Amino acid sequence: MNMINLLLFPIIIPFFFAMILLFFKEQVVVQRVLTLIGLALSLVASFWLIATVKTEGIQSVTLGSWPAPFGITMVSDMFSAMLVTTTIIITFFVVVYSFSSIGVERERFFYYPAILFMITGINGAFTTGDIFNMFVFFEVLLIASYLLIVLGGEKRQLRESIKYILVNVISSAIFVITVAYLYSIVGTLNMADISVKIAEINQPGIVSVIAILFLIVFGIKGAIFPLYFWLPNSYAAPPIPVLALFGALLTKVGVYAITRTYTLFFVHDIGFTHQFLMILSLLTIIAGCIGALAYFDVKQIIIYNIIIAVGVILFGVAQMNTSGLEGAVYYLIHDMLIKGALFVLIGIIIYVTGTSNLRQMGGLIKTHGTLGWTYLIAAFGLAGIPPLSGFIGKVLITKGAFEADHVIGSIIILASSLVVLLSVIRIFIYAFWGTQKNDLPVRDSRTYRQLMFPAVMLVLISVAYGVGTEWLMPYMTDAANVLADPSIYINAVLKE
Amino acid sequence: MELILSILIGILFTAAVYLILSRSLLKVILGTGLLSHGAHLLILTMGGLGGTAPPVLIDGVTDFADPLPQALILTAIVISFGVTAVMLVMAYRMYAVHQTDNMNELRGNDEHD
Numbered sequence: 001m002n003m004i005n006l007l008l009f010p011i012i013i014p015f016f017f018a019m020i021l022l023f024f025k026e027q028v029v030v031q032r033v034l035t036l037i038g039l040a041l042s043l044v045a046s047f048w049l050i051a052t053v054k055t056e057g058i059q060s061v062t063l064g065s066w067p068a069p070f071g072i073t074m075v076s077d078m079f080s081a082m083l084v085t086t087t088i089i090i091t092f093f094v095v096v097y098s099f100s101s102i103g104v105e106r107e108r109f110f111y112y113p114a115i116l117f118m119i120t121g122i123n124g125a126f127t128t129g130d131i132f133n134m135f136v137f138f139e140v141l142l143i144a145s146y147l148l149i150v151l152g153g154e155k156r157q158l159r160e161s162i163k164y165i166l167v168n169v170i171s172s173a174i175f176v177i178t179v180a181y182l183y184s185i186v187g188t189l190n191m192a193d194i195s196v197k198i199a200e201i202n203q204p205g206i207v208s209v210i211a212i213l214f215l216i217v218f219g220i221k222g223a224i225f226p227l228y229f230w231l232p233n234s235y236a237a238p239p240i241p242v243l244a245l246f247g248a249l250l251t252k253v254g255v256y257a258i259t260r261t262y263t264l265f266f267v268h269d270i271g272f273t274h275q276f277l278m279i280l281s282l283l284t285i286i287a288g289c290i291g292a293l294a295y296f297d298v299k300q301i302i303i304y305n306i307i308i309a310v311g312v313i314l315f316g317v318a319q320m321n322t323s324g325l326e327g328a329v330y331y332l333i334h335d336m337l338i339k340g341a342l343f344v345l346i347g348i349i350i351y352v353t354g355t356s357n358l359r360q361m362g363g364l365i366k367t368h369g370t371l372g373w374t375y376l377i378a379a380f381g382l383a384g385i386p387p388l389s390g391f392i393g394k395v396l397i398t399k400g401a402f403e404a405d406h407v408i409g410s411i412i413i414l415a416s417s418l419v420v421l422l423s424v425i426r427i428f429i430y431a432f433w434g435t436q437k438n439d440l441p442v443r444d445s446r447t448y449r450q451l452m453f454p455a456v457m458l459v460l461i462s463v464a465y466g467v468g469t470e471w472l473m474p475y476m477t478d479a480a481n482v483l484a485d486p487s488i489y490i491n492a493v494l495k496e
Numbered sequence: 497m498e499l500i501l502s503i504l505i506g507i508l509f510t511a512a513v514y515l516i517l518s519r520s521l522l523k524v525i526l527g528t529g530l531l532s533h534g535a536h537l538l539i540l541t542m543g544g545l546g547g548t549a550p551p552v553l554i555d556g557v558t559d560f561a562d563p564l565p566q567a568l569i570l571t572a573i574v575i576s577f578g579v580t581a582v583m584l585v586m587a588y589r590m591y592a593v594h595q596t597d598n599m600n601e602l603r604g605n606d607e608h609d
Contacts, residue, residue: 132568132571135572136571136575139575139579142579143578143579143582146579146582146586150586150589153589153593155593155594156604158586158589158590158593158594159590159594159602159604161586162521162583162586162587162590162602163602165579165582165583165586166516166524166528166583169528169531169532169576169579169583170516170528170531172575172576172579173528173531173532173534173535173576176532176535176536176538176539176572177535177538179539179568180535180538180539180541180542180543180565180568181542183539183542183543183564183565183568184542184543184544189564
């Protein structure tokens with residue numbers, strides 16, 4: 001019975017350390033050390049969690065010892081355990097990157113506590129088994145993200161963060177409204193129990209309406225096609241480490257929530273709901289591709305690549321067969337890792353050249369070879385060149401789509417890989433090839449090495465993730481099985 | 497009773513949408529306040545307004561009020577209170593820096609910083 005609390009550790013440890021950090025506002029070094037210790041402990045706990053889930057199946061704990069449908073349940077299946085682990089790994093390296101890039105002023109104004117509170121919210125949203133509790137964890141991560149996006153108070157940050165907050169406040173209100181509608185029909189908030197109740201009434205039309213409402217709510221956060229309008233400008237405003245965290249983690253929480261609700265609740269009218277999801281995900285990919293090719297600003301190019309990836313993952317989810325879901329799980333984790341790495345890398349490019357405009361860069365390969373080759377590997381990984389990490393996810397998603405007879409969709413997915421490759425290679429060609437356009441600003445080479453360390457580590461992890469596919473496959477299969485068959489999840493939660 | 501509340505919620509949402517679409521930032525924030533009020537009332541209504549007795553187990557009483565929507569509203573109110581406070585502070589800072597609260601003048605992109 002005491003082991004069962006394990007799945008709360010990756011949520012509670014960052015929360016605990018965030019609270020301690022509030023007492024050390026001026027001691028930046030203490031903050032850095034404590035943040036790393038907290039994240040390392042959470043990482044150990046999350047690896048332990050993965051091992052436990054692998055050997056003993058889905059872990060669940062119902063708070064306050066109320067029996068399952070009544071208390072707030074936290075559930076950790078392989079999917080959420082892996083997402084929690086990935087989140088902590090990325091945060092760890094982005095925090096290391098922050099040491100030499102974010103600046104002491106921001107560090108003194110609760111930068112690290114905000115990150116840890118955000119991780120609390122993200123891990124909580126991944127782990128919770130209660131739909132209203134998910135709303136609460138969304139708010140935890142959003143309020144921390146409001147602080148992160150505005151921290152520093154630059155003119156542009158203030159302007160963009162107001163819009164970011166407004167969009168998210170409105171989507172949170174719709175979230176509450178949707179949960180209220182769902183409660184009026186099924187009379188429960190426990191996600192496993194909701195799934196049972198919807199199956200009992202065989203998903204009438206009103207439940208499909210709620211499914212679309214959930215898609216709107218999570219689609220705003222996860223940036224799917226008509227609802228991504230807020231993302232590019234807002235994400236470009238904060239400094240690079242914050243952008244890396246947002247780009248790698250925040251949209252993925254929305255994607256996770258769509259995946260969870262669309263594989264657990266709304267599985268009885270796939271012809272309508274999942275068709276809708278699939279069309280939107282394809283439009284998301286096309287819109288993202290247009291954006292990724294249109295800009296000459298490195299930040300914007302990678303930001304639009306987030307939108308493409310969201311489309312690819314959700315296309316996999318919309319297939320609702322094992323290959324598609326396995327591919328979606330695989331691609332989701334790949335994308336978190338590689339987006340973290342890419343944002344950190346373009347952060348270094350911007351640091352070295354002093355500009356984010358591609359037209360003013362050039363010839364960096366002569367002076368910064370390691371940066372160039374690391375970036376090239378990350379770019380190939382993003383586009384999915386075997387054996388790097390993007391490959392197997394896309395193969396499985398495409399396989400799932402062919403199995404479900406969605407040929408046009410698969411062709412769009414495959415074509416989008418070429419656009420992705422073009423958009424990121426464009427950065428390589430403009431920034432690293434050619435001749436130097438402007439004199440590089442004078443930079444401290446020690447800072448440069450400190451910035452390179454987390455970038456190289458993230459790229460190495462993503463390469464290992466791609467090369468070690470065979471070894472990771474049992475874990476991916478476990479995760480996809482739970483998504484493909486809701487009864488596994490339900491039995492694990494409601495067993496007592 | 498549910499019908500009256502539904503109409504009231506509709507009016508709140510209408511007013512909220514009108515305010516959110518206005519140009520003044522302060523009105524937009526008031527609009528989000530009304531939107532969350534509407535959402536909270538909606539939770540109450542969706543839980544069903546029946547039930548005369550408090551949700552405590554007493555012999556012979558069967559007509560309990562549903563305690564869950566009340567708990568949800570309490571949580572949602574606290575959250576929206578906090579978020580509104582954060583938003584007001586940020587709106588003030590933005591006004592101090594940009595010298596305007598007109599959303600039209602806050603469009604901006606990289607070229608117009």
